[in-house]
Amino acid sequence: MITAAFEYARPGSVDEAQSLLTKYGADAKLIAGGQSLIPLMRLRLSQPTALIDIQGIPGLKEVRRDDGFVEIGALVRHVDIQRNATLRETLPLLVEMANDVGDSQVRNLGTIGGVIAHGDAAGDYNSLALMLDAEIVTNKRRHQARDFFRDIFTTALEHDEVVTAVRFPVSTGRFAYTKFRRRLYDWAIAGVAVQESGSSWRVGYVNLARTPRRGAAVERALAGGASAADAAAQSGSDIDPTGDVRATAEYKRHLAEVLTARTLQQATMAA
Amino acid sequence: MTQPVALTINGRRREDHVEPRLLLVHYLREVAGLTGTHIACDTSQCGACTVLIDGEAVKSCSVFAVQAAGREVTTIEGLAADGILHPVQQAFWNEHGLQCGFCTPGFIMAAAYLLKQNPSPTDDEIVRGLEGNLCRCTGYENIKKAVRSASEAMSGKADGVSGELVGSAAVPVEG
Ligand SMILES: Cc1cc2nc3c(=O)[nH]c(=O)nc-3n(C[C@H](O)[C@H](O)[C@H](O)COP(=O)(O)OP(=O)(O)OC[C@H]3O[C@@H](n4cnc5c(N)ncnc54)[C@H](O)[C@@H]3O)c2cc1C
Ligand code: FES
Ligand code: FES
Numbered sequence: 001m002i003t004a005a006f007e008y009a010r011p012g013s014v015d016e017a018q019s020l021l022t023k024y025g026a027d028a029k030l031i032a033g034g035q036s037l038i039p040l041m042r043l044r045l046s047q048p049t050a051l052i053d054i055q056g057i058p059g060l061k062e063v064r065r066d067d068g069f070v071e072i073g074a075l076v077r078h079v080d081i082q083r084n085a086t087l088r089e090t091l092p093l094l095v096e097m098a099n100d101v102g103d104s105q106v107r108n109l110g111t112i113g114g115v116i117a118h119g120d121a122a123g124d125y126n127s128l129a130l131m132l133d134a135e136i137v138t139n140k141r142r143h144q145a146r147d148f149f150r151d152i153f154t155t156a157l158e159h160d161e162v163v164t165a166v167r168f169p170v171s172t173g174r175f176a177y178t179k180f181r182r183r184l185y186d187w188a189i190a191g192v193a194v195q196e197s198g199s200s201w202r203v204g205y206v207n208l209a210r211t212p213r214r215g216a217a218v219e220r221a222l223a224g225g226a227s228a229a230d231a232a233a234q235s236g237s238d239i240d241p242t243g244d245v246r247a248t249a250e251y252k253r254h255l256a257e258v259l260t261a262r263t264l265q266q267a268t269m270a271a
Numbered sequence: 272m273t274q275p276v277a278l279t280i281n282g283r284r285r286e287d288h289v290e291p292r293l294l295l296v297h298y299l300r301e302v303a304g305l306t307g308t309h310i311a312c313d314t315s316q317c318g319a320c321t322v323l324i325d326g327e328a329v330k331s332c333s334v335f336a337v338q339a340a341g342r343e344v345t346t347i348e349g350l351a352a353d354g355i356l357h358p359v360q361q362a363f364w365n366e367h368g369l370q371c372g373f374c375t376p377g378f379i380m381a382a383a384y385l386l387k388q389n390p391s392p393t394d395d396e397i398v399r400g401l402e403g404n405l406c407r408c409t410g411y412e413n414i415k416k417a418v419r420s421a422s423e424a425m426s427g428k429a430d431g432v433s434g435e436l437v438g439s440a441a442v443p444v445e446g
Contacts, residue, residue: 001292002313008274008291008337031338038294038333039315051291053338079327103403105318105381108327109334184402185316 003041007050014060014139014162017052021160024050030162031055032075033109035102036118060113060164063087069167071137074113078102081112091168093175093195097124100177103185113163116148119155122187122207124179129166130212131193131204137165152210171195176267178259179206182246189246190255192263201264208239208256218260228268232260276340280305281349291337296320298336299346307347307376311405318404321377321384322346328384330403347376350383359383359421368417370408378404382418391422 007024011017021028028050031037040046054060060075063086070090072081081087081098088095101107101124115123116136129136129145136143138161148156157163173196179188191206192215201222203215215238221231241252273288280303287302299305299322311319313332320332323345350357359382362368369375378401385392385400392400397418398411406414 001290001297002294003292005272005290005292007272008335034335034338035315035333038335042313042332051335055338103318104384104400105321105328105330105333105403106315108324108329184399 003038004044004047006048008053009050010053010056013057014054014164017054017057017162018139018160020050020052021162024052026159028052030117032111032114032117033077035106035110036114036120054162065090065170066167068170069135070170071165071167072112073165074116074163075111076113078107078110078112079104082107090170090172093171093177093193094125094128094168096175096177097128097179097193100124100179102187106185112166116166117155117157117163119149119153119211121149121152121209121211121213122191123212124177124188124191124193124206125166127191127204127206127212127214128193128195129168131202131214132168132171132195132197134169135167136163137167138163146214149211169197171197173197174267176263178263178266180255180259190241190252190259192256192259194260194263194267196267203238203260205235205239205256208241208252210240210242213239215260222264228261228264231264232257235260274337276337278336278339278341279343281345289336291335293336294332295322295334295336295339295344296331299331299344302336305346305348309373309376311373316405317374317377318381318401319374319377321380321404323380323384326384326387328381328403345380347379350379357383358424359386359418362417362421362424363414366413366417366420368409368413369406374404374406374408378406378414382414382421385418386422386425390426392418394419 009020011020029048031051031053060073062073063084064071078098078101115125134145136148140161143156175195177193179191181189188206193204195202203218205213217234217237218231221234235256239256241249243249273290276289277286296310299308309319311317315330315333320330321328322331324342359379381401381404397415
């Protein structure tokens, strides 16, 4: 046995999941794919006293287009995103990110709802949600992504809140994502995403602060007609990286600027 | 506190009482007695523990046994059919796709999954498909060769030795 002991329950509906969270109290946790939670539990960095397994809840695995939005059920896995024809048409940047999340075993289990709820600044989709003004739908309310990611691994979710879907504005302009890492299956040491939206550009930063970040200063420079390189020079004010075992803060700042220029060039060169 | 878990392993149904915190890999090895699935890193990095759940590759050190209730689990022991090695197993043998062999069950499960999704992967797709598995011995070249040769054998395009049984592998394994 590696993790601390816990009770395990499998609700059949979102309502039941919510009441189980209330019943088991503050140390109960939802589990979806388990690909972020189980690694933490094995290290005993997380010791929930009860796990509420939401995998069997029906209705949370759909992807559907809804006017200007594409709504993705919380239990949609990375591998489902990779294979989904609607998403390839409406949100190709998400599909590109999904191709590079972890490895194929992780992608067969991990879910978009899990990424969003975990709130990891290195969770690629979180930066996309932020930069595209996505909405996070729960059993209680709709959150705007810009108000959702509060601090390191901290979101606006309350204890008995269950993410049911993520709604992204359909985004079909030019795009590119650069995920800088040493090994194929690693998380991003630093990541930069760019998406053309109408006549402007959206920029997002992965793992370059305690939370996902939007490249607001870079976006403003681009809107003012700056070149990719000149706009990228503004990246420093959009991020706030800390050093870790993989890279110093200074190196991450350097990466952010270089990768911003490169990613913008890549997106504008791809016709 | 234990609870019942009923699932199918390699085509056989079984039911056990387990603690919810029992990881699937420990359940397979210690409860079901199937020690072909290896544990190397315990940190979701190496893929040595790869098994299939409902036909999809997962790292069994990163799943609780209770999460697999009602599902179908395939381990390395379940790949050979009617005493004949699976083409991926045979190809690892023929192409010398292993040295110490510790990582091998995981690689074979990941490769079998890859070839089911994509029967004729390019070299790059093989590398990408096996990105979740680490080997400290082979340098990966013979592993890639083995997957290529299994792909050819499975699509009937085998030339030369790749598709044939050689050595003691020609003798059916006990099952
Ligand atoms: C080797 C490895 C490499 C990885 N690389 C990457 C990477 O490069 N990029 C990346 O983004 N991720 C990566 N991951 C993490 C992976 O994407 C996870 O799938 C994801 O972070 C969490 O999804 P999950 O479904 O597994 O969530 P879980 O692990 O089940 O849950 C994570 C957290 O979210 C909560 N939660 C889950 N679902 C909901 C819900 N619907 N409502 C409310 N709360 C919920 C849980 O209570 C828990 O706190 C990697 C993981 C591994 C093991
Ligand atoms: S033991 Fe499971 S990934 Fe290494
Ligand atoms: S053969 Fe030894 S670890 Fe792969």
